[in-house]
Amino acid sequence: MANSESAKMNKAEYWDERYQSADDPPPREWHLGYDQLEDYLKAHVYPHWPADASIMHPGAGSSHLPMEMHNRGGYTNITCAEFSPAVIAQMQPLDPGLKWLQSDVRDMPGVASGSYDVVFDKACFEAFCAWGPKHLLKEIPDVIVSDSRRYSQEMYRVLKPGGWFIIISVFEARYVHHLVKCEGTNWEDVHAPKALSADGWMQTRAFCLRKPGAQET
Ligand SMILES: C[S@@+](CC[C@H](N)C(=O)[O-])C[C@H]1O[C@@H](n2cnc3c(N)ncnc32)[C@H](O)[C@@H]1O
Numbered sequence: 001m002a003n004s005e006s007a008k009m010n011k012a013e014y015w016d017e018r019y020q021s022a023d024d025p026p027p028r029e030w031h032l033g034y035d036q037l038e039d040y041l042k043a044h045v046y047p048h049w050p051a052d053a054s055i056m057h058p059g060a061g062s063s064h065l066p067m068e069m070h071n072r073g074g075y076t077n078i079t080c081a082e083f084s085p086a087v088i089a090q091m092q093p094l095d096p097g098l099k100w101l102q103s104d105v106r107d108m109p110g111v112a113s114g115s116y117d118v119v120f121d122k123a124c125f126e127a128f129c130a131w132g133p134k135h136l137l138k139e140i141p142d143v144i145v146s147d148s149r150r151y152s153q154e155m156y157r158v159l160k161p162g163g164w165f166i167i168i169s170v171f172e173a174r175y176v177h178h179l180v181k182c183e184g185t186n187w188e189d190v191h192a193p194k195a196l197s198a199d200g201w202m203q204t205r206a207f208c209l210r211k212p213g214a215q216e217t
Contacts, residue, residue: 009127010147012104015084019062028061030123031168031204032196034068037122040196040206041073045118045166052077053117058105058155059124061087067095069120079116081105106150114160122168125151129171129179137178148179156185161213164190170202177207186212 008014018024049055051074057066060080069075079099082088092100103110105124128147155165165187169176173193181187190208197204 007130009130010143012083012085015061015127016086019084019086019090029063029065030061030126031170032122033063034065034072036196037065037168038072040194041069044191044194044206044208045164046073048164049075049118051075054115055079055118055120056081056116056158057120057122058151059083059121059127060091060100061123062091063122065120065122066098070095070097081108106147106154108154108158111158113157115158117160117163119155119159119163119165120168121155121166125167125176125180126169126171129175137174140179145179149182149184152180152182152187153184156187156211159211161211163211163213165209165211167207167209168196168204169207170204173205173207180207180209188212 053075054077055069055075056079057063058081060066060082061084066078066080070078076097078097079101080088080091081101081103083102083104085102088100088102092098101111106128125148128151129144152165159165165180167176167180176193187209188211190210193205193207195203195205
């Protein structure tokens, strides 16, 4: 692991403490907010999915993206999945139109297979990767490979055939694909990774993967 803090990022206790810390007050939005994502959403997501599409935001945290996709995007069936009770307590009262599910997104036994049309990840996958493509692909620590692949397999399971797995990440495509396109999944690219921010270190990109199957959008 790169350092002691990043080694804890796959634990709910770490996030609870962080969300309750007076040194790190809300609101917190990782990477881009709704305003920066809106062009991408309007061009590549909204035209494909109707207002009643079932959408999950894994690791929704204190992001306002789910609220904005509800209030400005018009989506009526949004579930925020989180393993930090502290952030759920902070965020749930802000929009009664969102559902919150306390769950570890690496293993969601309470969620039936084929439940969602879209999984929209902004910076949750990155929590498994301890912030970083700091390693050569062949040197990625086992815990990162194992966490991120369990997560990818679980998102594959809970998506409907034809469902989309969107990942907003600052990691390079070769790193994301190496971890997410794993055994037990058969992801297809909906589009090539799209740059959402200026070129350079920490450039944010949208990855859009599809679970093969009958449902066309
Ligand atoms: C980097 S923050 C991103 C928060 C938010 N999506 C955003 O973009 O602002 C990662 C979030 O994922 C949550 N998280 C990390 N691992 C998780 C897991 N295994 N199951 C559920 N939530 C998890 C953390 O509690 C945290 O809120």
